[in-house]
Amino acid sequence: MTFTQLAFYFFATVLIFAAAMVVSIRNPVKAALFLVLAFFSAACVWITLEAEFLAIVLVLVYVGAVMVLFLFVVMMLDINLARMREGFGEYLPIGGLIAVLMVLEIAIVLTSGGFGEEQFPRPEGHPAGFSDTKELGRLIYTAYVYPFELAAVILLVAIVAAIALTLRKRPDTKYLDPARQVTVKKADRLRVVKMPAEKRADRTTEGEA
Amino acid sequence: MEWLTEVWFSTPQWFQVTAYSLIKIVAIMLPLILAVAYYTFAERKIIGYMQIRIGPNRVGPRGWLQPIADVVKLMFKEALIPAKANRFLFLLAPVLTLTPALAAWAVIPFSDHLVLADIDASLLYVLALTSMGVYGVIIAGWASNSKYAFLGAMRSAAQIVAYEIAMGFALVGVLMAAGSLNFGDIINGQQGGIHQWYVWPLFPLFLVYFISGVAETNRAPFDVAEGESEIVAGFHVEYSGMNFAVFFLAEYANMILISTLTAVMFLGGWHPVFEFAPFTWIPPLAWLLGKIVFVAFFFLWFRATFPRYRYDQIMRLGWKVFIPVTLVWIAVIGICTFHTPIGHWFH
Numbered sequence: 001m002t003f004t005q006l007a008f009y010f011f012a013t014v015l016i017f018a019a020a021m022v023v024s025i026r027n028p029v030k031a032a033l034f035l036v037l038a039f040f041s042a043a044c045v046w047i048t049l050e051a052e053f054l055a056i057v058l059v060l061v062y063v064g065a066v067m068v069l070f071l072f073v074v075m076m077l078d079i080n081l082a083r084m085r086e087g088f089g090e091y092l093p094i095g096g097l098i099a100v101l102m103v104l105e106i107a108i109v110l111t112s113g114g115f116g117e118e119q120f121p122r123p124e125g126h127p128a129g130f131s132d133t134k135e136l137g138r139l140i141y142t143a144y145v146y147p148f149e150l151a152a153v154i155l156l157v158a159i160v161a162a163i164a165l166t167l168r169k170r171p172d173t174k175y176l177d178p179a180r181q182v183t184v185k186k187a188d189r190l191r192v193v194k195m196p197a198e199k200r201a202d203r204t205t206e207g208e209a
Numbered sequence: 210m211e212w213l214t215e216v217w218f219s220t221p222q223w224f225q226v227t228a229y230s231l232i233k234i235v236a237i238m239l240p241l242i243l244a245v246a247y248y249t250f251a252e253r254k255i256i257g258y259m260q261i262r263i264g265p266n267r268v269g270p271r272g273w274l275q276p277i278a279d280v281v282k283l284m285f286k287e288a289l290i291p292a293k294a295n296r297f298l299f300l301l302a303p304v305l306t307l308t309p310a311l312a313a314w315a316v317i318p319f320s321d322h323l324v325l326a327d328i329d330a331s332l333l334y335v336l337a338l339t340s341m342g343v344y345g346v347i348i349a350g351w352a353s354n355s356k357y358a359f360l361g362a363m364r365s366a367a368q369i370v371a372y373e374i375a376m377g378f379a380l381v382g383v384l385m386a387a388g389s390l391n392f393g394d395i396i397n398g399q400q401g402g403i404h405q406w407y408v409w410p411l412f413p414l415f416l417v418y419f420i421s422g423v424a425e426t427n428r429a430p431f432d433v434a435e436g437e438s439e440i441v442a443g444f445h446v447e448y449s450g451m452n453f454a455v456f457f458l459a460e461y462a463n464m465i466l467i468s469t470l471t472a473v474m475f476l477g478g479w480h481p482v483f484e485f486a487p488f489t490w491i492p493p494l495a496w497l498l499g500k501i502v503f504v505a506f507f508f509l510w511f512r513a514t515f516p517r518y519r520y521d522q523i524m525r526l527g528w529k530v531f532i533p534v535t536l537v538w539i540a541v542i543g544i545c546t547f548h549t550p551i552g553h554w555f556h
Contacts, residue, residue, distance in 0.1 A: 003223065029351060033298075036344070056333045060377075064340025065370060068347065072366050075351050075359075131329050133390055178522065 008048045015041035028074045036067050050126060053133040233325050237314050245461040246276035252509050259513040286450035291353060294447065298352035303448070303455035306345025309338040310462040317469055318393050320479050320493040330390045332380055335470065336373075339425065342463065343369040346427075346434060346444045349456070353447040361443025364520065365427060365434035371527035372424040378535035379418035382411050383474045385542050386556055396478030398556065403482045408475040410554050413538045415475045417531045419507070422467035424527065426460060428508055430515035431523055464508050465501065472500035 018038035025031050039062045046055035113119070126132075140148050217225070250265070250272070257264025266272040290299055316331035318324040328334060343366060350362020386407050387395040399406050408415045424431040435443040445456045472478060477500070479493035518526070545551055 030298075033348070052328065052330050053333070056330055056337045060333065060337040060340055064337060064343075064373065068343055068366055068370055071344075071347055072363070075347070075362075133330055133333075178525065 004048055008045060011041045011044040011048070015045060028077065029071065032067065032071050032074050035070075036063055039063050039067065050130075051132060053136055230325070234315075237325060238311065241311070241314060241462060241465070242458070244465055245458055246280065248461050248465065248505065249279070249457070250276045252512070255506070255509045256513045259510075280454070283454040284451055288450035288452050289447075291355065291447050293354045295352040295354070298348050299447075300452070302345050302349035302352060303452050303459070304345075305348060306342055306459040307455050307462070309341045310459040310466065313338040313466055316392060317466075317473070318396065318478070319497060321393070323494070324393065327391070327393060331392045332384065332390045332395070332474075335466075336377055336380060339463070339466070340369075340373050342425075342459070345456075345459065349448070350444040353444070355447050357440040357446050358444050360440045361434045361446070365444060368427075368431065368434065368523060368527070369425055371524060372421040372531070375417050375527055375531035375535055376421040376425065378532065378539060379411075379414040379421065380474070382414040382535065382539055382542055383407060385539065385546070386411060388556070392473055392478075395474055396480065399477040400480050400484075402480075402484045403477070405480075406475060406477040410542075411475065411538070413534050415471075417535050418475070419467075419471055419504075421527075421531060422471065423508065423511060424523070426463045426467060426508075428460075428464065429512040430518050432517060433520050433523065465505060468501045468504035468508070469497075471504045472497060476500045476504070 015038055018034045018041060021034040022031050022038060025034060039058060043055040043058045043063075046052075046058065109115070220228075253275070254264040254272070264272065265275040268274045268278045290296060313335045315326045316324065316328055316334050318327070346365040346369075347362045350358045350360075350365070353359070383395060384390060387398040389395060389398070395407075427434045433439075433443075435445075440446070445453060448456065477496075479497040481488040481491060481493075481496050545554070546556075
């Protein structure tokens with residue numbers, strides 16, 4: 001067994017273990033952390049495929065950004081395990097049926113012969129100077145430029161929609177415009193009042209007595 | 210000596226590669242950890258002088274053994290685990306903070322040939338690893354089962370996600386200027402003296418990158434994740450002894466990493482300031498280290514100078530100022546390169 005094979009089996013085992021834990025563990029924060037582990041192991045498997053760019057981007061986007069926000073939300077949830085278990089028996093038949101159907105569908109697709117080893121040529125290793133980042137960039141901006149730009153526009157629409165959904169004017173907020181805050185001068189806020197010193201009558205009489 | 214070389218060449222190939230890599234890793238890690246120790250000392254001394262104090266001067270000559278004494282003290286302190294904490298995650302969090310901070314050093318080139326892993330997408334690799342450091346903070350905050358720690362974790366998560374986007378966009382500018390994701394190529398694109406450095410054509414990106422770097426490492430004036438005066442120490446309030454020290458080790462290793470990346474991507478890396486006689490006598494490694502120290506000094510200077518930002522202002526700066534600035538400048542670079550005669554300024 002070569003080192004690459006050893007690495008592949010190690011990361012694949014970790015990936016399957018982590019993915020199984022995501023769905024079976026009770027605590028949602030731990031489930032989210034196992035999902036992080038699953039993403040990371042998947043990235044490692046991709047590296048053994050010589051797809052460094054995709055692997056690093058998977059870590060950067062999913063581990064570094066998406067899962068952080070996901071954890072952020074999950075950590076704030078107040079989860080009552082007893083209440084979650086309540087409807088278990090009620091939903092079991094429907095859930096079981098869907099699960100069996102999905103396993104059947106996957107089995108049909110996988111045994112149809114479309115994914116057999118003979119369908120795909122054996123991937124060849126690349127020479128030392130090969131840059132898959134450059135190759136990917138070339139493909140994205142030439143052969144797949146329209147799908148790529150469509151995906152970008154769809155994402156932009158999603159961003160605008162998400163902001164529009166959560167944007168609300170709050171009249172009660174005490175927001176101050178920082179540009180106005182930093183340009184404020186002493187004269188705008190401070191009024192110096194000059195008063196002549198007064199002699200207190202009672203104090204002077206006490207002193208004399 | 211003869212038999213030693215013979216034994217070495219009789220070992221299998223994989224052993225030679227592993228041993229050689231391990232030696233290289235130790236050669237990077239040991240100086241780095243020493244640098245972290247003396248960076249804390251430099252911080253206390255420099256901030257001391259800035260505030261007209263003397264700083265630590267009791268342990269060893271002029272206080273030079275102070276960091277060693279600190280390490281020994283932290284090692285012998287009891288590592289407490291709160292009763293209601295999640296034990297496994299509580300202990301895992303410091304490790305998760307330190308690992309990315311150290312692993313990112315694998316792709317940093319120290320001179321033309323001195324690099325542990327000369328990978329093609331080294332810039333992306335560093336970006337991906339530094340983005341994982343936030344997990345240590347979040348897990349520490351959650352596993353401690355303490356409200357102050359949790360508040361610190363929440364603040365840190367939002368802040369790091371916000372500034373990482375600005376940081377990534379700033380690096381897109383560097384990538385456009387250099388035409389490569391490899392640090393060696395980026396540095397060699399800046400050869401030929403100070404006027405060739407990317408800091409000039411990419412000046413807005415340089416500012417955004419460095420300030421985002423300060424925010425990413427949770428340093429003053431963006432240290433709301435710790436916020437001693439509001440949430441007592443934020444995410445690491447429940448940690449003690451060596452666990453606590455590991456968080457500090459990671460923070461300072463990250464600061465040195467950001468300084469190094471700034472030197473590599475904007476200040477010409479190992480290239481001298483001027484490409485003629487007295488400057489070229491200084492070895493490349495010394496130039497790089499000098500630039501790292503120069504940038505690292507700013508972290509300490511900031512801490513001594515600026516009061517802590519208010520949290521909503523941090524968010525505003527990240528989302529509403531830095532991200533638009535970087536986007537505009539990326540467009541400027543692209544348009545100038547392809548549609549104006551001044552395109553070579555950006556390369």
